[in-house]
Amino acid sequence: MPKFLSDTSTSEVLVTGQLLKKIKMDRLQFNGDDPGAVLLGNFINYYEFHPPEERLKLLPSHLWETKGNEPYTCLDIGCNSGDLTSRVYECITNSFASGEASPSGSKNTCSMLGIDVDPVLIERAQEKNKYVGQITYKCVDFMDDNKSEVIRSHLANDDARFDVIFCFSVTMWIHLNHGDNGLNKFLREISEMSKMLVLEPQPWKCYKSAVKRLKRCNKSFPYFQKLSIRENVEEHIEQYLLETCNFHKVYESPDSKWGRKLMFFKGH
Numbered sequence: 722m723p724k725f726l727s728d729t730s731t732s733e734v735l736v737t738g739q740l741l742k743k744i745k746m747d748r749l750q751f752n753g754d755d756p757g758a759v760l761l762g763n764f765i766n767y768y769e770f771h772p773p774e775e776r777l778k779l780l781p782s783h784l785w786e787t788k789g790n791e792p793y794t795c796l797d798i799g800c801n802s803g804d805l806t807s808r809v810y811e812c813i814t815n816s817f818a819s820g821e822a823s824p825s826g827s828k829n830t831c832s833m834l835g836i837d838v839d840p841v842l843i844e845r846a847q848e849k850n851k852y853v854g855q856i857t858y859k860c861v862d863f864m865d866d867n868k869s870e871v872i873r874s875h876l877a878n879d880d881a882r883f884d885v886i887f888c889f890s891v892t893m894w895i896h897l898n899h900g901d902n903g904l905n906k907f908l909r910e911i912s913e914m915s916k917m918l919v920l921e922p923q924p925w926k927c928y929k930s931a932v933k934r935l936k937r938c939n940k941s942f943p944y945f946q947k948l949s950i951r952e953n954v955e956e957h958i959e960q961y962l963l964e965t966c967n968f969h970k971v972y973e974s975p976d977s978k979w980g981r982k983l984m985f986f987k988g989h
């Protein structure tokens with residue numbers, strides 16, 4: 722059974738008590754110093770510095786494939802306060818309406834689940850949600866072994882997979898907090914759960930800046946020193962999805978102004 726903890730004001734939280742404590746401590750210690758020095762990438766004002774438009778520009782409109790009139794189901798892992806999630810939802814539904822994505826045009830609907838490990842960010846996302854009924858936000862640690870039940874409740878049946886899983890700027894945080902094995906496990910799990918994956922992996926230089934910021938606060942990531950996947954992390958992610966997860970790459974965007982690209986993979 723999943724653990725639903727009720728010591729925060731959000732209604733459903735699937736994050737261990739220990740991790741919740743860590744998130745709260747982090748906020749207390751870093752507030753005032755450097756709000757960017759966070760362990761999990763749970764920046765509180767992320768979209769002031771990274772407006773969703775930069776990523777939206779890179780999203781092609783023709784890759785959202787639908788079957789009949791079934792809702793197109795999406796999972797956004799690490800949705801933060803939902804700003805990018807809701808804009809991606811708009812892009813997908815607009816491309817359905819214009820007929821760019823599927824021949825059946827405007828009949829297709831989209832159902833989106835955004836999850837984040839930080840309950841404060843999820844609360845913000847829920848407050849701002851303009852698409853209640855179409856977009857649902859839940860506080861879930863994707864690395865928690867009990868997550869499947871909560872995430873799967875969004876799908877029509879036990880065997881169903883998401884049409885697409887988005888992982889925008891989240892792989893580095895998984896890697897730094899769960900190591901090489903954690904990153905590989907993450908990639909295996911998302912590929913088992915979805916027909917298509919959209920990843921925006923952080924290149925190695927982002928790891929170095931994240932480590933530097935924590936160091937200034939005398940903190941460190943649990944796995945940084947132990948990582949053997951380093952400079953080649955983006956290539957590793959791609960190779961792992963191709964060779965181990967049996968996915969193939971269908972699209973790669975140009976770099977954004979932060980030097981990150983979007984990679985689209987489909988399962989066989």
Ligand SMILES: C[S@@+](CC[C@H](N)C(=O)[O-])C[C@H]1O[C@@H](n2cnc3c(N)ncnc32)[C@H](O)[C@@H]1O
Nearest residue numbers: 762763799801805837838862863864889890894
């Ligand atoms: C850098 S932000 C990216 C936000 C958003 N995806 C975007 O690109 O605009 C990374 C997000 O991943 C979340 N996160 C980190 N580890 C996570 C985990 N294990 N499960 C769910 N969310 C996680 C953080 O709380 C944070 O909101």
